[in-house]
Amino acid sequence: MIPQEIIRRKRDGDELDPADIRSFIAALAAGQLSEGQIGAFAMAVWFKGMSREEIVALTLAMADSGDRLQWTDIDRPIADKHSTGGVGDNVSLMLAPIAAACGLAVPMISGRGLGHTGGTLDKLESIPGYRITPDADLFPKVVKQVGCAIIGQTGALAPADGRLYAVRDVTATVDSIPLITASILSKKLAAGLQTLVLDVKVGNGAFMADRAQAEILAQSLVEVANGAGVRTSALITDMNQPLADAAGNAVEMRNCLDFLAGGKADTRLEAVVLAFAAEMLVKSGIAASSEDGEGMARRALSSGKAAEVFARMVSMLGGPADLLENPGRYLARAPVEKPVLAARSGWLAACDARGIGVSVIDLGGGRRHPADRIDHRVGFSELLSLGTRVTAGEPIALVHAANDAAAERAAAALAAHYRITEDSPKLTPVISSRI
Incomplete structure (x- = not known):
């Protein structure tokens, strides 16, 4: 197997043989490919795509690159x-x-x-x-x-x-x-x-x-x-x-x-x-x-x-046996809790869900870099659903933060992530289709 030939064929839009895909992935798993070769292969796939047969072959080759779990002694469906x-x-x-x-x-x-x-x-x-x-x-x-x-x-x-x-x-x-x-x-x-x-x-x-x-x-x-x-x-x-x-x-x-x-x-x-x-x-x-x-x-x-x-x-798996009975004993709470208040009366019509996720990261509840430590205490709770009627000054969420300054920033950010309208919104079904 010559890696650059496989990369060239995919770059040119050819359909790869399953045996070639297996060989390429085996070499990748064994550390025999350079990052340049792996990146070139990924970019060729990004531009040229893959047929369904190629994707199946790639998936199986990656699954076979390590151990496969066996459940022969369990009589339940897996x-x-x-x-x-x-x-x-x-x-x-x-x-x-x-x-x-x-x-x-x-x-x-x-x-x-x-x-x-x-x-x-x-x-x-x-x-x-x-x-x-x-x-x-x-x-x-x-x-x-x-x-x-x-x-x-x-x-x-x-x-x-x-x-x-x-x-x-x-x-x-x-x-x-x-x-x-x-x-x-x-x-x-x-x-x-x-x-x-x-x-x-x-x-x-x-x-x-x-x-x-x-x-x-x-x-x-x-x-x-x-x-x-x-x-x-x-x-x-x-x-x-x-x-x-x-x-x-x-x-x-x-x-x-x-x-x-x-x-x-x-x-x-x-x-x-x-x-x-x-x-x-x-x-x-x-x-x-x-x-x-x-x-x-x-x-x-x-x-x-x-x-x-x-x-x-x-x-x-090592956790407390009485977690359900005594969650407050084990799940740490942030030292600062601050309500987020509705800026006006009306209906919660839309929100920036991605922005809310980013705000959790800003509080310390997610990572900017892979090595970052997470503050498990922080985040938002009591979030009201879209379609809820609110009154100005009414809480729409509760911020959990490590300090007052972080709580103030997060509360302002969360309020800005929501749009309040005079009319009741038409909401998207939570489950739209099955495939």
């Missing part, structure tokens, strides 16, 4: 969910234990915050003692005994993706649909999944702000995953406002615990969580229809079974 990222998107935290309570095994390998979007691992690290990188024996043990485990990617899973992504990040090739598809799915294939559901976000708080592009990405992900042997579907969901009524780390964890206790009924967040639970159960053959699946998920919540699964997962 399922997972992935989100393309949003603000106030803590769905995974509740979805995994709900799905497990309904009979699925969910080995969920999650990520940290990326750009303005929050990361599931950062939220979990607000729990004292929780191990996001357990040893190789503990992860399958928790999945088998509890039904779910949410952890971070290890270096042994799809290592080629890690090196390719690092180069893409500095060569302006992140937003290539073939490369996004292979990056997401290679890690999921390496996790040994049988079924997968995808949450493809669209809106001003998503990476895909344009609906047409979101649909193209969703279609690519679904077709490639199914082509690689994993039963997969996708829901396109709205990210023109935070999904939960909180954005941050510990504040979203408290939101999660409230949800599992039944405190977030009839919200946009509940609609998304239950829809994905139903989709997972139907795809895995446990539920006959979406209605049946949603009913099972609701019963897992109302009975307390999902909360029990979550508590057991946290305890087995």
